[in-house]
Amino acid sequence: xxxxxxxESTLKETRKFKPDAAWARRANVPGQAAYKRMAxxxxxxxxxxxxxMAKEHxxxxxxxxxxxxxxxxxxxxxxxxxxxxxxxxxxxxxxxxNAWRKNKAAxxxxxxxxxxxxxxxxxxxxxxxxxxxxxxxxxxxxxxxxILYMPLxxxxxxxxxxxxxxxxxxSIIFGGFAADSISDRVNDAQAKLIVTADxxxxxxxxxxxxxxxxxxxxxxxxxxxxxxxxxxxxSVNMKDGRDLWWDDLMAEASADCxxxxxxxxxPLFILYTSGSTGKPKGILHxxxxxLTHVATTAKYIFDLKDExxxxxxxxxxxxTGHSYVVYGILAxxxxxxxxxxxxxxxxxxxxxxxxxxxxxxxxxxAPTAIRTFMKWGDDHIKKYSLASLRLLxxxxxxxxxEAWMWYRRVIGRNHCPIVDTYWQTETGGIMIxxxxxxxxxxxxxxxxPFPGISADILDHDGNPVGxxxxxxxxxxxxxxxxxxxxxxxxxxxVEQYWSKFPDKGIYFAGDGARRDKSGNFWVMGRVDDVMxxxxxRLSTMEVESALVSHPAVAEAAVVGRPDDIKGTAVxxxxxxxxxxxxxxxxxVELRKHVGKEIGPVARPDEVRFTDALPKxxxxxxxxxxxxxxxxxxxxxxxxxxxxxxxxxxxxRESDEA
Ligand code: PRX
Numbered sequence: 001x002x003x004x005x006x007x008e009s010t011l012k013e014t015r016k017f018k019p020d021a022a023w024a025r026r027a028n029v030p031g032q033a034a035y036k037r038m039a040x041x042x043x044x045x046x047x048x049x050x051x052x053m054a055k056e057h058x059x060x061x062x063x064x065x066x067x068x069x070x071x072x073x074x075x076x077x078x079x080x081x082x083x084x085x086x087x088x089x090x091x092x093x094x095x096x097x098n099a100w101r102k103n104k105a106a107x108x109x110x111x112x113x114x115x116x117x118x119x120x121x122x123x124x125x126x127x128x129x130x131x132x133x134x135x136x137x138x139x140x141x142x143x144x145x146x147i148l149y150m151p152l153x154x155x156x157x158x159x160x161x162x163x164x165x166x167x168x169x170x171s172i173i174f175g176g177f178a179a180d181s182i183s184d185r186v187n188d189a190q191a192k193l194i195v196t197a198d199x200x201x202x203x204x205x206x207x208x209x210x211x212x213x214x215x216x217x218x219x220x221x222x223x224x225x226x227x228x229x230x231x232x233x234x235s236v237n238m239k240d241g242r243d244l245w246w247d248d249l250m251a252e253a254s255a256d257c258x259x260x261x262x263x264x265x266x267p268l269f270i271l272y273t274s275g276s277t278g279k280p281k282g283i284l285h286x287x288x289x290x291l292t293h294v295a296t297t298a299k300y301i302f303d304l305k306d307e308x309x310x311x312x313x314x315x316x317x318x319x320t321g322h323s324y325v326v327y328g329i330l331a332x333x334x335x336x337x338x339x340x341x342x343x344x345x346x347x348x349x350x351x352x353x354x355x356x357x358x359x360x361x362x363x364x365x366a367p368t369a370i371r372t373f374m375k376w377g378d379d380h381i382k383k384y385s386l387a388s389l390r391l392l393x394x395x396x397x398x399x400x401x402e403a404w405m406w407y408r409r410v411i412g413r414n415h416c417p418i419v420d421t422y423w424q425t426e427t428g429g430i431m432i433x434x435x436x437x438x439x440x441x442x443x444x445x446x447x448x449p450f451p452g453i454s455a456d457i458l459d460h461d462g463n464p465v466g467x468x469x470x471x472x473x474x475x476x477x478x479x480x481x482x483x484x485x486x487x488x489x490x491x492x493x494v495e496q497y498w499s500k501f502p503d504k505g506i507y508f509a510g511d512g513a514r515r516d517k518s519g520n521f522w523v524m525g526r527v528d529d530v531m532x533x534x535x536x537r538l539s540t541m542e543v544e545s546a547l548v549s550h551p552a553v554a555e556a557a558v559v560g561r562p563d564d565i566k567g568t569a570v571x572x573x574x575x576x577x578x579x580x581x582x583x584x585x586x587x588v589e590l591r592k593h594v595g596k597e598i599g600p601v602a603r604p605d606e607v608r609f610t611d612a613l614p615k616x617x618x619x620x621x622x623x624x625x626x627x628x629x630x631x632x633x634x635x636x637x638x639x640x641x642x643x644x645x646x647x648x649x650x651x652r653e654s655d656e657a
Pocket of ligand 1: 273318319320394395396397398399420421422423424425426446509510511523524525526532536537
């Protein structure tokens with residue numbers, strides 16, 4: 001383990017926050033005793049617990065015959081059950097005793113330029129039925145893959161729900177990815193349709209989504225049609241016979257579309273994410289188990305009530321947006337707020353203005369955002385009441401205790417519980433988190449596995465480690481929202497997640513963690529080659545292969561460096577081809593090149609040139625050495641010096657090899 005320092009710093013954390021009694025009384029899990037009963041019952045028989053959750057939180061057309069079929073590492077949940085995600089997120093809120101929700105806000109949306117829209121459950125149902133008919137009209141069938149590459153507008157949620165309505169499988173690509181990243185994903189998924197927009201707003205500028213799709217489509221031949229939603233209204237190229245306007249199609253579409261009765265294990269979506277190799281993996285999630293997991297966790301962890309205005313700031317392009325902007329929230333009939341743009345547009349007060357304006361009650365964001373707010377200063381925030389807030393959440397990376405305390409004090413005004421939620425694209429839903437009202441929190445710890453989730457910290461041999469010893473975070477029993485595979489790559493699924501502790505049916509999450517004496521989990525970050533950069537997941541190898549695709553680069557090694565704001569900064573060590581000079585300009589060019597290849601999210605923070613990369617005798621790049629060098633250096637400005645890392649390498653060789 002390389003996390004001794006981190007353990008040292010979090011070991012000193014002793015502050016504890018007991019649930020407030022008055023808050024807890026009104027909570028969906030009303031107090032510590034209720035939580036303990038729930039956790040105990042779930043631990044005794046997790047399958048029985050999840051079956052109860054599936055009955056309470058999901059409506060089924062046909063009940064399942066068997067709760068779980070577990071042939072490690074392959075799980076099937078609620079076998080024989082038939083349901084539909086869009087039915088659960090929409091139709092059932094318009095029927096029977098819930099029919100009053102027809103005119104309740106499902107989505108409250110604010111665009112970056114300040115435009116506003118509210119879609120009630122009735123509105124959203126109608127739009128989804130129409131777009132589902134559009135999809136059918138374009139020849140999309142059950143099981144077909146549809147790519148969604150859109151700004152954060154309600155139409156993205158509409159497109160997702162429309163896919164689920166007819167059993168098509170969506171794969172959303174975050175708007176910060178570049179053309180090559182899109183064509184890779186389109187080809188891997190063999191998608192036949194793309195839904196995009198002319199553009200989206202980001203810090204006052206237009207992100208040219210349609211232009212990027214056009215470029216991507218030069219490298220694919222499976223896509224038959226492109227549906228374009230008009231968001232910005234600037235002129236874009238429309239290819240005859242291939243490209244169609246969303247509005248034209250919707251104008252003709254019928255609002256009558258029955259939800260398909262889908263098998264519990266029917267594929268729901270594929271979401272590409274970085275792993276420890278160069279190629280992103282298509283994480284596959286299915287229907288009934290996923291929905292049970294996200295609906296249950298949303299209800300208890302975000303304590304959702306009908307009167308809440310819940311705001312998760314994540315982009316829907318990431319799993320957080322799938323599970324906790326759309327599916328988990330709408331399944332509960334709650335109101336989800338979406339904001340299209342940047343937090344500092346037109347100024348740093350945008351988020352606080354939104355919270356006061358819409359009286360947001362539950363606010364869920366990332367530690368990297370919290371640290372950025374801290375940097376902008378409290379004065380921006382003090383002007384706002386924020387009195388509507390009652391619960392705060394974080395996700396995406398470990399939160400340092402200082403940022404947690406700041407979040408509690410400055411945003412939560414010392415009265416909002418904080419839920420630090422640990423999970424992954426692969427887990428589908430939250431795995432480790434306090435249940436507010438029921439669990440005592442401590443800054444920096446995600447506390448306890450959610451009831452029904454079995455987590456442990458293991459050593460290299462798969463044995464549990466003692467209190468406060470670092471180890472590998474593992475999930476020891478299957479859970480309903482778990483990934484069902486990597487699309488098109490069954491071997492990688494086994495190798496990536498289930499081979500660390502072979503034949504035991506234990507899922508290795510890729511994170512290091514420790515557990516303290518009270519059983520609280522402290523996640524310390526990735527122990528593989530995955531970096532969490534400002535809440536975005538990137539693999540060092542993805543960035544390396546983008547670098548070596550530049551003609552001037554001979555070899556590259558990429559490491560993460562701890563960063564106060566972004567969590568991790570991307571540092572590249574590059575050796576250039578003979579005859580190419582190391583220069584500041586070359587550094588700038590390479591940073592741009594990576595941005596162009598993968599997308600702006602991956603643009604390196606620092607490029608350092610070296611005449612040789614430090615390697616062991618067997619030729620392995622000494623990443624630990626590079627990580628030390630990257631972390632130890634004060635200034636990141638001077639990129640011109642050619643560093644002779646081979647000397648250092650020779651010094652270190654004996655202890656690395
Ligand atoms: O390293 C962990 C970190 O984010 C990784 C998963 O990234 P991704 O699949 O993009 O999903 C992010 C949103 C769910 C994990 O392996 N991570 C996520 N949440 C936390 C976290 N690390 C510490 N504490 C968290 N609350």
